[in-house]
Amino acid sequence: xxxxxxxxxxxxxxxxxxxxxxxxxxxxxxxxxxxxxxxxxxxxxxxxxxxxxxxxxxxxxxxxxxxxxxxxxxxxxxxxxxxxxxxxxxxxxxxxxxxxxxxxxxxxxxxxxxxxxxxxxxxxxxxxxxxxxxxxxxxxxxxxxxxxxxxxxxxxxxxxxxxxxxxxxxxxxxxxxxxxxxxxxxxxxxxxxxxxxxxxxxxxxxxxxxxxxxxxxxxxxxxxxxxxxxxxxxxxxxxxxxxxxxxxxxxxxxxxxxxxxxxxxxxxxxxxxxxxxxxxxxxxxxxxxxxxxxxxxxxxxxxxxxxxxxxxxxxxxxxxxxxxxxxxxxxxxxxxxxxxxxxxxx
Amino acid sequence: xxxxxxxxxxxxxxxxxxxxxxxxxxxxxxxxxxxxxxxxxxxxxxxxxxxxxxxxxxxxxxxxxxxxxxxxxxxxxxxxxxxxxxxxxxxxxxxxxxxxxxxxxxxxxxxxxxxxxxxxxxxxxxxxxxxxxxxxxxxxxxxxxxxxxxxxxxxxxxxxxxxxxxxxxxxxxxxxxxxxxxxxxxxxxxxxxxxxxxxxxxxxxxxxxxxxxxxxxxxxxxxxxxxxxxxxxxxxxxxxxxxxxxxxxxxxxxxxxxxxxxxxxxxxxxxxx
Amino acid sequence: xxxxxxxxxxxxxxxxxxxxxxxxxxxxxxxxxxxxxxxxxxxxxxxxxxxxxxxxxxxxxxxxxxxxxxxxxxxxxxxxxxxxxxxxxxxxxxxxxxxxxxxxxxxxxxxxxxxxxxxxxxxxxxxxxxxxxxxxxxxxxxxxxxxxxxxxxxxxxxxxxxxxxxxxxxxxxxxxxxxxxxxxxxxxxxxxxxxxxxxxxxxxxxxxxxxxxxxxxxxxxxxxxxxxxxxxxxxxxxxxxxxxxxxxxxxxxxxxxxxxxxxxxxxxxxxxxxxxxxxxxxxxxxxxx
Numbered sequence: 001x002x003x004x005x006x007x008x009x010x011x012x013x014x015x016x017x018x019x020x021x022x023x024x025x026x027x028x029x030x031x032x033x034x035x036x037x038x039x040x041x042x043x044x045x046x047x048x049x050x051x052x053x054x055x056x057x058x059x060x061x062x063x064x065x066x067x068x069x070x071x072x073x074x075x076x077x078x079x080x081x082x083x084x085x086x087x088x089x090x091x092x093x094x095x096x097x098x099x100x101x102x103x104x105x106x107x108x109x110x111x112x113x114x115x116x117x118x119x120x121x122x123x124x125x126x127x128x129x130x131x132x133x134x135x136x137x138x139x140x141x142x143x144x145x146x147x148x149x150x151x152x153x154x155x156x157x158x159x160x161x162x163x164x165x166x167x168x169x170x171x172x173x174x175x176x177x178x179x180x181x182x183x184x185x186x187x188x189x190x191x192x193x194x195x196x197x198x199x200x201x202x203x204x205x206x207x208x209x210x211x212x213x214x215x216x217x218x219x220x221x222x223x224x225x226x227x228x229x230x231x232x233x234x235x236x237x238x239x240x241x242x243x244x245x246x247x248x249x250x251x252x253x254x255x256x257x258x259x260x261x262x263x264x265x266x267x268x269x270x271x272x273x274x275x276x277x278x279x280x281x282x283x284x285x286x287x288x289x290x291x292x293x294x295x296x297x298x299x300x301x302x303x304x305x306x307x308x309x310x311x312x313x314x315x316x317x318x319x320x321x322x323x324x325x326x327x328x329x330x331x332x333x334x335x336x337x338x339x340x341x342x343x344x345x346x
Numbered sequence: 347x348x349x350x351x352x353x354x355x356x357x358x359x360x361x362x363x364x365x366x367x368x369x370x371x372x373x374x375x376x377x378x379x380x381x382x383x384x385x386x387x388x389x390x391x392x393x394x395x396x397x398x399x400x401x402x403x404x405x406x407x408x409x410x411x412x413x414x415x416x417x418x419x420x421x422x423x424x425x426x427x428x429x430x431x432x433x434x435x436x437x438x439x440x441x442x443x444x445x446x447x448x449x450x451x452x453x454x455x456x457x458x459x460x461x462x463x464x465x466x467x468x469x470x471x472x473x474x475x476x477x478x479x480x481x482x483x484x485x486x487x488x489x490x491x492x493x494x495x496x497x498x499x500x501x502x503x504x505x506x507x508x509x510x511x512x513x514x515x516x517x518x519x520x521x522x523x524x525x526x527x528x529x530x531x532x533x534x535x536x537x538x539x540x541x542x543x544x545x546x547x548x549x550x551x552x553x554x555x556x557x558x559x560x561x562x563x564x565x566x567x568x569x570x571x572x573x574x575x576x577x578x579x580x581x582x583x584x585x586x587x588x589x590x591x592x593x594x595x596x597x598x599x600x601x602x603x604x605x606x607x608x609x610x611x612x613x614x615x616x617x618x619x
Numbered sequence: 620x621x622x623x624x625x626x627x628x629x630x631x632x633x634x635x636x637x638x639x640x641x642x643x644x645x646x647x648x649x650x651x652x653x654x655x656x657x658x659x660x661x662x663x664x665x666x667x668x669x670x671x672x673x674x675x676x677x678x679x680x681x682x683x684x685x686x687x688x689x690x691x692x693x694x695x696x697x698x699x700x701x702x703x704x705x706x707x708x709x710x711x712x713x714x715x716x717x718x719x720x721x722x723x724x725x726x727x728x729x730x731x732x733x734x735x736x737x738x739x740x741x742x743x744x745x746x747x748x749x750x751x752x753x754x755x756x757x758x759x760x761x762x763x764x765x766x767x768x769x770x771x772x773x774x775x776x777x778x779x780x781x782x783x784x785x786x787x788x789x790x791x792x793x794x795x796x797x798x799x800x801x802x803x804x805x806x807x808x809x810x811x812x813x814x815x816x817x818x819x820x821x822x823x824x825x826x827x828x829x830x831x832x833x834x835x836x837x838x839x840x841x842x843x844x845x846x847x848x849x850x851x852x853x854x855x856x857x858x859x860x861x862x863x864x865x866x867x868x869x870x871x872x873x874x875x876x877x878x879x880x881x882x883x884x885x886x887x888x889x890x891x892x893x894x895x896x897x898x899x900x901x902x903x904x905x906x907x908x
Contacts, residue, residue, distance in 0.1 A: 089736075106650060367814035374818045
């Protein structure tokens, strides 16, 4: 199968002014992408997984020509993103994260007609296609109302329809289910699968690992502007085969967590806060079954209360934790303890 | 008080991060003043210099001061609610335990501070061009201005309430009201000019607007009460009108604002824009 | 989904497809403004309100001799029509600057700019649609305000050469479009666009001599104002409708300057605008607001 998207050492650096109290403003350089390289095959759903700030949206913007990269190259449908921008744009349908790209005072139908014209879709074809999209996405009830009357979920559905209006061979979806309720999100994922089966290549970004596992043929995990792991979901999870994951719910004082860290064989420890002041501890270790008694002893002798204990099969989030020592949740909710000598490496 | 200081500081901090806006507003005042000065020059008798026009210039610029105060009150107090709606921060503001009145009052404080500086600047520019302006009865004029500002704030509060209801139409209304007062409260020219066009406009429209008395009393006092000034009514009538306006307007304005806010919360459309 | 008109090939659209872009953009904008009727109405009355202020100011200064004094300073006693023409011309300038110069910013604010850039439609055709829309709005506002103002102030529009004035207006729109592009490029760079626009609006009205002849300026400022295309346009329109001489003295010179501006300013403006757009895309991406 040939590559429909090819990225070669793509980098992007931003400059911004940092303002700290009592200090002069300093110029700060942020490297949002660092030498990213990968290929996406035709008829593939390729997932881009990573926490907020990993560089997923920056990468998407470079591939869709909204942002010019600082260095490196990329080709979309065989066209260079640097030199053949119009052809790249004609080859993709795109839905950006938190897409607000609709005119409030136009109806959903009028918006789709407008953007269809910008994609040079002939008028008669547009009309037909809008009707079909309205059926497909179940937006017929509100498509003829102005967008200002829509809920956020309805706006997202019309924005999704907008990405399909030009029937492009490549679909780029940046966190498309972020404001949808569970049933609608599930329905959208079904539609994404059907679109892939009809012949479209799809680049799908998400920070929800269950979405990536459900939809994607292959997944690239990004962190701090780099791809830290790439493969099929099962390949990535198998890479942790030597490692076991143990999830515990309860209350874990800092010294208990330190004590677990010190147990031989434990490779990563990550803590997530939950409602009601409780926490969940993920412990990745080699042959966790043998060292389980030591883990429990380390916890209980240091004041921890274990309410539930669940050994589990590895998930993509575990792969992320193994690589980075952090969870996919937003940073402010993390409480992380790493083993210095083995934390973070691929 | 703590909330008031916090919110005032937040507003000042916001303004300070827009230096271009800062400078632009000064430049705007400068240009508006000069435009009207040049327009006036086109009507002066041949050989007549600007220095003979200090009374007229005083009438014009002191009236402009009331226009600036009213405009900024309408926009920065009345319309600020709309800005919060559009930015999506209004609901967050309402979710906080901070008192809403403190929120409004803090805006007022910063707006007045800022507008006051610009008014002084505008007066100095005109004084420089015409070679000096009359500045009599300063204390009484300040008292009149104080009650006038209080009355304008009441109008601002009414608009804040209307904005919650009208949403994007509010901008249109604010524009319309601004222009209405510009013309019918004769903020840039004497009422005599309006009367020469149509006495009925002055008698049946201008004379029924409290803002007209604020404008007339304030500038008449500062230009030294020459013959024909104040133009609408004797000072002994105008000052009580201004005082009553200054006391009643903010109370009524705030009640209307609270009512609109309560209604929006009942209907659940506080955050809608 | 049928397989018709895939993305491939639509990067090289025919002239029909490009025309379709222009027409669709125009119609969409007309639909949007038709849903803001109040704004349209306000646009018609605003020039009349603006003209009223210097008129009333003039009456206050000159009293019964206002017309006479005005004639001594400007060459015409018809100060009401003089102010009305200035205010209406200024409204055209203001509408063009706002609608054309600010269109990128407005698309950023509404979040639709990225969607526009994602499409293969060339920006020049989208811009053409926006420009035609702006022209229609500007001309409508100009004509309607002129008529309303003539009724309110009791002036006879047909006294002078109205068709000549409209011809001058049409010629003046070209350099005005170019200025709007320069304006737009500036706005893309500056984050605090609204305050800049507000002051630019007053700078423009000041330099145009909306309410007074620019001959009243100090000499250096006179020449700065005189090479500003909207000033020449305003001056020539007033000369046409009030039988005045132009700032340059002779008709031919005014027309020649206007033609030169019509040829050069749009090209310079568009060049700067597209260069700035590319630079912004390189640094921060188009969606940043």
